[in-house]
Amino acid sequence: MPLHSKDDIREFIDDEIYASSDLSTTMPKFKFPQQEQAAQHIYSAVHDELMLDGNSRQNLATFCQTFAEPEVRQLMDDCMDKNMVDKDEYPQTAEIEARCVHMLADLWNSPESANTIGCSTTGSSEAAMLGGMAMKRAWEKRRKEAGKPIDRPNLVTGPVQVCWHKFARYWDIELREIPMEEGRLIMTPEEVIQRCDENTIGVVPTLGVTFTCQYEPVQAVAEALDRFEEETGIDIRMHVDGASGGFLAPFCAPDLVWDFRLPRVKSINTSGHKFGLSPLGVGWVIWREEADLPEEEIFWVNYLGGNMRDIALNFSRPGGQVVCQYYNFLRLGREGYRRTHTACYDTAKYLAEEIAKLGPFEVIYDGDMASGIPAMCWKMKAGEDPGFTLYDFADRLRTRGWQVPAYALPANREDLVIQRILVRHGVSRDLSSILVEDMKRVIEHFEKHPVHTTMTAAEASGFSH
Template identity: 35%
Template sequence: MSDAASNALLNVGAEVSQHEQRIKGLESENAMLRGMLANMSNASRHHYASADAMTNEVETLVMPEHGTAATHCLRLIKDRQVLDSRAVLNTSSYVNVFFEKEEMEAAAMGLRINLADQTVYPESFKMHNNTLNMVATLWNCPKPLDFYETGSFPGAGTVGSTEACLLSGLCLKFRWREWYARRHPDQPILGVRPNLVISTCFQAAWEKLFRYMDIEPKFVTPSCKSFTISAEDVKAQIDECTIGVVCILGNHYAGQYDPVWEVDEMLTQLNSYNGWQVGIHVDAASGGFVAPFQPEMADKKWDFRAPNVLSISASGHKFGESVCGTGWVVWRQRDGLSEHVAVSVSYLGGKGDSYTLNFSRPAAGIYVQYYKFHRLGKEGYSALTANRSANAAFLRHALRKMEFRGMPRFIICDHGDDGCLPVVAAYLNPAAEMGFDDIDFQHAIMGHHWYVSGYKMAYNHPLTEQELPLTTDTAQSQTMFRVVVKSNVTRNMMQNLVQSMEEALMTLDSVANAVRHGGHQLQRAMTLKRQDQGLTGTVC
């Protein structure tokens, strides 16, 4: 074959290849257009008559190729969320779940605002500072010397109280490090491990501090009769490497307040005798927006009125009534405390200080907290506090009246009707030998749509993961439950909860009675089902 013929064949082959590629391209474009057309047709349909209603997202691993109608997207979310427990009947969590239409609108506005960008959104940041100042004065923080220069107390809005606790712990650590270096100038400070004294009733935030920030926890184990630490027990744990003491204003197990005022007096004497500077952080995650509105707490110096209190943190999204993800931290002063975590930022077109661990964050929580302070005022917060306490007392009284074979059904282990969080905590009377525990009780109540938190009276050591007893006088296998009485729980709802508990107990009694009469296989089946579902009780 001549060269000309060969070249002609090659040219023909190239043209065929190009045509094939064009055909494949057109087929691909055609498939895409068909998909878009089908999707447009699908999106225009009633959601439950569309292909979207048949999507099994549990098995979906990749992003959809094509978008769909906004109404379909929202319906997809709603149809999944409806399978959750009812938020308004969740007495396990402290997080606020009720919002007026206006504050929902305020929250939606805040989603568009990056509060870190102070120069672009100066009025939003002023709202942050105004709200921070309200919190600081509520906790009797002394006005800083540079207030008229900065316009705010030392502190910040945070992502929940976890971030607030981590920031406070870091400040205590850096403050101690400077003090220890001056005291031991010839000793390498980085080779000395600091410690922090805290109750075994600590929240998960502190576990993160111990793990992430290389701080040793020194635990004080309370009695189940009080769930609070004592000044003497705290004193026994303090040494030269102690960066501070955490007092919990409303532990999440049963709602009691650690005696900050007694620990403060002890520290004044201990510091004077040893030449130390050990201070207090008040973890008021739950109590920070309750105690200021309880008349019985007016004379208790749990806040900055106690000289050794250096910082206080709280969750705005709990009894502060804001949206989830709202927290606050306030320091007594900037010098030697909050200055350790302040970072100057200038690359956004101006200069401002950032006090938070993360940077970009929406203003939604700040807006809603600002809204709630103005909407309720001190009078409104006082009324909410009184209503919650009254409803908690109603439930507590109902539990005390319940009996099993002439014996009390429950052992109440919360503080009582005042001077604590609106929490009802109890456990089934072991002496009654009812044949089930508090976690079984939790699951039975779920059949009535209420979610009540049941859990073991144990904790895992943050560094060793060893499971240890929560209190000095109960086994770690002992179970208990708690009911958090939030603002949305009315007296009618509380009456329904009492009725639901009574009916749940009747069901459990019937099952336990069947087991006693030879139904051991049934008991084993129930136990295995709980293990398969991972239902072991949680605390949050």
């Protein structure tokens, strides 16, 4: 062996990282690499690429949690090797999941006599699809027993998040999504009843509409369906999409009736990693009673060491997020969640007031805790021409790292472009005041440099809803 052959003693060399031969060339991007490299060097290379992502704390487009206590990070590390589906190998993690299900059932006022059932999922979208499948199976069972066809199911919703469009497409269901109209941007009981018939598998109101952040009138819709059943004999169940509101209304609007206090509400989904304050990767679905979950949706698995019930769509998935959800329940309790979310609502109100003062904007929703989530949205004032569009405004804010989405509303209000801010735990009043000052500077910039060719929706930076 040559005395100074670097390749032969590569693993023993402690070069200054950026002077190493590992990082003297670009990393492979399209072909699988041939050689192994030093862990510290490759970590540095990957870490450097991650710097180019946006700052998640400044992402005011996302509903998802971007702040975590040190204890949560430690628990995630402790649970990195725990598989949520393997309840025989990790029985205590399974027990923690079951406790969370019971706690959520209690939070959502499940009847004391009910034998509640539910499970964790990878997120609220998976949970929504499980609730949707239960509606479809229950409808099919009733139709078969009555000797009627099951080939034309439909689902009635207000303006919904894309997961419901996926559900309808994947399971061949007609989605009767109530379009927005002038003066009405959410579901109403009248619009729901117009779309219901014997083929309706269910009605899905949203507690925190993606586009405008408002709560849809769950109780009023339930009462309308009660009257509809009295008149037609058609019993239509409800599933509440509580992706955001399921972790808000119980603490900040406890008198709002939207949950299992309404007998027609058979299931609820929510997102633990949104206002449940857990790390990304956990959702929940709860059924009012065990009888509301069709047997066809339950699988029994015995090849992991025990005969275990499995409900979720995904199989192997990490257990850390569920454990952290339990930590949050114990750590915060009702009082802690109320205090945390109330602070977010207060900040949303502050932002709404300050943005209304800027001049060209009209606030649509101001973060009222009785009618929506801690967020706010606005549009350009009618007849206003400040020399820029909301797309231009959003694009300019990105130069300071802020992600504040501008987007056109869905049918039939594609003509209306709005902008939205989500106020999550970690979006402080001080951070919000800095944002307001940056907004003022952006407006001043456009006053001096008006945009003659303004951005369109297709040209604007994309935002996830």
